[in-house]
Amino acid sequence: MIPDEVYKEAVEKGLEEGFSDALIIKESVSQGWIRVTDLNEKEAELCQKIVEQASEIHLGEAQAIILARERNTLLLMDESSGRAFAETWGIRVRGTLYLITKALGEGILSKDEAKEATLQLVAKGFRIEPRLLARVLREIGNSSPK
Secondary structure, three states, rough: OHHHHHHHHHHHHHHHHHHHHHHHHHHHHHHOOOOOOOOOOOHHHHHHHHHHHHHOOOOHHHHHOOOOHHHOEEEEEEOOHHHHHHHHHHHHHHOOHHHHHHHHHHOOOOHHHHHHHHHHHHHHHOOOOOHHHHHHHHHHHHHHOO
């Protein structure tokens, strides 16, 4: 589930700027395994307050935080200020590396695919501390195939 603003940012703007992952997200929405969700009026008001009070939180992030909180579900977010904000509300937060290691554990990705995906993220500007990158790559290498 993604909020409308995240869809606009990731797909509509992404397509305009030529990002290939925008096509993947759009297709995932078309196939129904990613659902675009609107906020109700109360959620939208709370979202607006967050954006006004916490300038480092963008609208898409605020919407995602509110949806995760109101639906008591895991929030997938890499942006550090958004993650920290969500965690102060007791929201469980994970990021892209979690998805890669989870997919590896579920047998969706092979070790080589998981390692390649991780290294591609870094090559494309994904910021990660060198120690964490080394740990993740070690975990990938030590994982047992499903």
